[in-house]
Amino acid sequence: MTINGWIQIAIYFAVLTALVVPLGRFMARVFAGERTFLTPVLKPVETLIYRLSGVDEAREQHWLTYTIAMLAFNAAGFLAVYAILRLQAVLPLNPADMSAVAPDLAFNTAVSFATNTNWQNYGGESTMSYLSQMAALTTQNFVSAATGIALVLALIRGFARASMQTVGNFWVDMTRSTLYVLLPLSFLCALFLVWQGVPQNLGAYVDATTLEGATQSLSQGPAASQIAIKQLGTNGGGFWNANSSVPYENPTPLTNFVEMLYILLISAALTHTFGRMVKDERQGWAIYAAMSVIFLAGVVVTYWAESAGNPLFAALGLDPANMEGKEVRFGIANSSLWAVATTAASNGSVNAMHDSFTPLGGMIPIILMQLGEIVYGGVGSGLYGMLLLVVIAMFVAGLMVGRTPEYLGKKIEAKEVKMAILAVVVLPLMILGFTAISVVAPFSLSSVQDPGPHGFSEILYLFTSQTANNGSAFAGFTGNTLWYNTTGGLSMLVGRYFVIIPAMAIAGSLVEKKLLPASAGTFPTHGGLFVGLLVGVILIIGGLTFFPALALGPVVEHLAMLAKSVF
Amino acid sequence: MLQHLRPAILMIALFTALTGILYPLAVTGIAQVAFPRQANGSLVELNGKVIGSSIMGQSFSGERYFHGRPSATVGPDPKDATKTVDTPYNAASSAGSNYGPTSKALNERMREAVEQRKSENGAQRVPTDLVTASGSGLDPHISPEAALFQVPRVAKARNMPEDRLRQLVGEHTEGRLLGILGEPRVNVLALNLALDGTVRR
Numbered sequence: 025m026t027i028n029g030w031i032q033i034a035i036y037f038a039v040l041t042a043l044v045v046p047l048g049r050f051m052a053r054v055f056a057g058e059r060t061f062l063t064p065v066l067k068p069v070e071t072l073i074y075r076l077s078g079v080d081e082a083r084e085q086h087w088l089t090y091t092i093a094m095l096a097f098n099a100a101g102f103l104a105v106y107a108i109l110r111l112q113a114v115l116p117l118n119p120a121d122m123s124a125v126a127p128d129l130a131f132n133t134a135v136s137f138a139t140n141t142n143w144q145n146y147g148g149e150s151t152m153s154y155l156s157q158m159a160a161l162t163t164q165n166f167v168s169a170a171t172g173i174a175l176v177l178a179l180i181r182g183f184a185r186a187s188m189q190t191v192g193n194f195w196v197d198m199t200r201s202t203l204y205v206l207l208p209l210s211f212l213c214a215l216f217l218v219w220q221g222v223p224q225n226l227g228a229y230v231d232a233t234t235l236e237g238a239t240q241s242l243s244q245g246p247a248a249s250q251i252a253i254k255q256l257g258t259n260g261g262g263f264w265n266a267n268s269s270v271p272y273e274n275p276t277p278l279t280n281f282v283e284m285l286y287i288l289l290i291s292a293a294l295t296h297t298f299g300r301m302v303k304d305e306r307q308g309w310a311i312y313a314a315m316s317v318i319f320l321a322g323v324v325v326t327y328w329a330e331s332a333g334n335p336l337f338a339a340l341g342l343d344p345a346n347m348e349g350k351e352v353r354f355g356i357a358n359s360s361l362w363a364v365a366t367t368a369a370s371n372g373s374v375n376a377m378h379d380s381f382t383p384l385g386g387m388i389p390i391i392l393m394q395l396g397e398i399v400y401g402g403v404g405s406g407l408y409g410m411l412l413l414v415v416i417a418m419f420v421a422g423l424m425v426g427r428t429p430e431y432l433g434k435k436i437e438a439k440e441v442k443m444a445i446l447a448v449v450v451l452p453l454m455i456l457g458f459t460a461i462s463v464v465a466p467f468s469l470s471s472v473q474d475p476g477p478h479g480f481s482e483i484l485y486l487f488t489s490q491t492a493n494n495g496s497a498f499a500g501f502t503g504n505t506l507w508y509n510t511t512g513g514l515s516m517l518v519g520r521y522f523v524i525i526p527a528m529a530i531a532g533s534l535v536e537k538k539l540l541p542a543s544a545g546t547f548p549t550h551g552g553l554f555v556g557l558l559v560g561v562i563l564i565i566g567g568l569t570f571f572p573a574l575a576l577g578p579v580v581e582h583l584a585m586l587a588k589s590v591f
Numbered sequence: 592m593l594q595h596l597r598p599a600i601l602m603i604a605l606f607t608a609l610t611g612i613l614y615p616l617a618v619t620g621i622a623q624v625a626f627p628r629q630a631n632g633s634l635v636e637l638n639g640k641v642i643g644s645s646i647m648g649q650s651f652s653g654e655r656y657f658h659g660r661p662s663a664t665v666g667p668d669p670k671d672a673t674k675t676v677d678t679p680y681n682a683a684s685s686a687g688s689n690y691g692p693t694s695k696a697l698n699e700r701m702r703e704a705v706e707q708r709k710s711e712n713g714a715q716r717v718p719t720d721l722v723t724a725s726g727s728g729l730d731p732h733i734s735p736e737a738a739l740f741q742v743p744r745v746a747k748a749r750n751m752p753e754d755r756l757r758q759l760v761g762e763h764t765e766g767r768l769l770g771i772l773g774e775p776r777v778n779v780l781a782l783n784l785a786l787d788g789t790v791r792r
Contacts, residue, residue: 032787076605078601079598093595096596097602158615162611163603191684197600219625220648223629225630232641235642235783236649236653240680242643244630270729272632276769288695333702336690341717342705342716342719342722347719348687351725354773358774359726375654375726379687383693474691476693481691498689519699581692589693
């Protein structure tokens with residue numbers, strides 16, 4: 025660990041925090057339909073989209089209608105991706121002559137992008153045509169992120185409104201998120217990335233003759249436009265196989281800073297949007313504080329573990345700092361910070377190979393995903409996941425004093441608590457269930473690259489990442505098999521929709537309730553005590569659920585590494 | 592459900608047109624005009640032939656050149672297309688080794704690499720980045736220490752004074768941005784191109 029490393033981390037956190045208010049305020053205005061500086065340009069486009077697709081902008085939806093509209097939209101998106109991938113060989117913009125994507129891989133990829141996961145059982149430059157990258161994958165990067173934002177808006181309205189039936193209009197929320205937030209920010213970032221060196225062309229791969237006379241095929245494509253949104257929309261699916269570690273995808277420390285900032289930007293700012301929508305900005309800051317406590321703790325552990333490095337390196341007479349799988353231009357600090365940011369969010373892009381992290385350095389990403397990616401989290405999904413845990417935390421607080429819990433003036437009753445618990449138990453069910461089957465079945469064990477405890481961590485990471493809709497991997501693992509494509513696809517679907525539907529049910533239940541005035545007995549939810557309680561509840565739920573599994577993987581491997589054992 | 596099908600299908604079609612076609616094409620158009628070199632891959636030409644990209648690493652193994660980091664990329668086996676073979680710095684198939692920290696294969700690979708680097712360059716303390724594979728397999732950089740470590744070998748192979756080479760490494764060392772962001776580094780291709788230029792001069 026170096027002073028410079030800490031300064032880089034501190035600057036990152038400071039810039040992120042500084043952007044929370046301006047972007048959060050802007051989004052609050054957009055989602056309320058108020059006028060912003062983009063309105064003159066984009067309002068005509070927005071109106072045109074509603075007119076062409078037959079949507080009545082003014083007509084609000086009941087929570088169930090809202091959810092069904094979202095499901096129909098995601099299903100249509102899934103089918104569109106699947107069709108394009110299967111047909112890419114006969115479609116245009118395929119200079120590298122990619123053949124059709126196999127059915128199980130196309131299924132996994134379509135689920136992966138529709139659920140905002142971007143798990144990749146393929147390498148972009150060796151599988152996808154330019155049209156697939158653009159029309160199938162880039163599109164889903166936008167609309168799956170917009171779906172997440174729409175859903176959290178519905179849940180926030182559940183708290184903010186009283187004695188009503190409707191939670192907003194899905195089509196309007198999704199369209200506004202895409203047009204006013206995702207598209208302009210991506211556009212700016214894409215041009216910045218090209219300026220720094222990220223390719224943006226439709227040309228064929230370039231064959232270079234290297235200085236030593238070998239042939240090097242340099243893969244090209246419309247990369248910058250996709251990289252901007254995959255960072256911003258917490259999608260994370262790389263244009264190239266090795267994602268943002270590839271110099272073409274992330275050429276300089278400056279692009280690294282901006283790409284890393286984009287991972288958490290919207291999710292962090294949404295806490296402020298939330299505060300504004302419930303008319304108490306302190307509520308947003310309390311959530312932001314709870315997220316930041318866990319985030320910074322994760323950064324400290326991972327940066328420490330990667331810097332302390334690997335005693336096996338020291339035994340070879342080397343500096344033990346763990347540079348395996350990391351790029352020189354980023355070094356230990358930026359690689360550690362990225363790994364924590366990308367798994368705190370549901371992003372999953374990487375600028376270093378998590379599979380080669382030290383056991384404890386790699387355990388932090390696993391834990392952050394297992395907590396449900398509520399530390400800033402995915403765009404929209406992070407905040408609705410966090411609000412579900414707030415419901416549980418308030419329930420626990422209510423039990424302690426024997427009083428019906430309230431949050432933001434709404435009574436938290438049996439229905440809300442049941443729904444929140446339902447969403448929380450889905451994660452361990454899929455993660456631990458499929459991991460348990462995969463570590464005993466011979467057909468699933470052949471995918472493991474590393475024997476010993478690390479092999480267990482690879483399987484655990486895979487189901488954790490897919491269920492939590494993250495998309496990063498311990499990538500030595502061969503995920504592209506029938507078993508993992510299918511179970512992984514299932515994990516992504518359940519991990520996304522079995523959290524969304526209970527969250528929407530809570531939104532529908534809350535929106536009908538009366539607003540209770542705060543009294544002397546109301547537990548204030550904007551102070552340090554609430555932040556402490558929330559962090560405590562998150563860590564206790566996550567710890568009790570996943571500690572045994574973590575003990576078998578990263579913890580055992582850490583002890584083995586200290587004893588200089590290899591497998 | 593049915594009344595949602597029409598907006599669902601139309602919205603997907605409209606957003607595919609807007610974010611999947613128009614947006615990337617608009618970025619491509621502006622990029623090709625404003626930043627044509629970067630947009631087309633930052634290609635480096637020598638005597639009219641493309642010799643690589645200034646931001647992508649390429650493989651160096653001859654003793655007259657500075658070497659980059661180990662690369663774990665693979666490529667199709669020319670003898671049997673269903674298999675893959677080690678193909679360092681394959682820019683059409685980026686990858687890291689993905690070996691875990693307690694992997695025996697990693698440990699053996701590193702042990703061999705340390706021995707090889709020592710025997711090539713004289714027995715000194717080997718910089719870690721010279722024996723660890725990068726994340727992409729295409730890292731264009733090495734640390735300044737890793738460049739200086741190789742100076743005696745290159746000097747001997749080229750019959751050049753070591754001081755001149757150290758100076759060249761110094762000239763090609765990029766610092767942190769504003770003294771803060773990133774890590775100090777040397778672009779291996781740029782350094783080797785300068786090396787060839789120096790010799791010719």
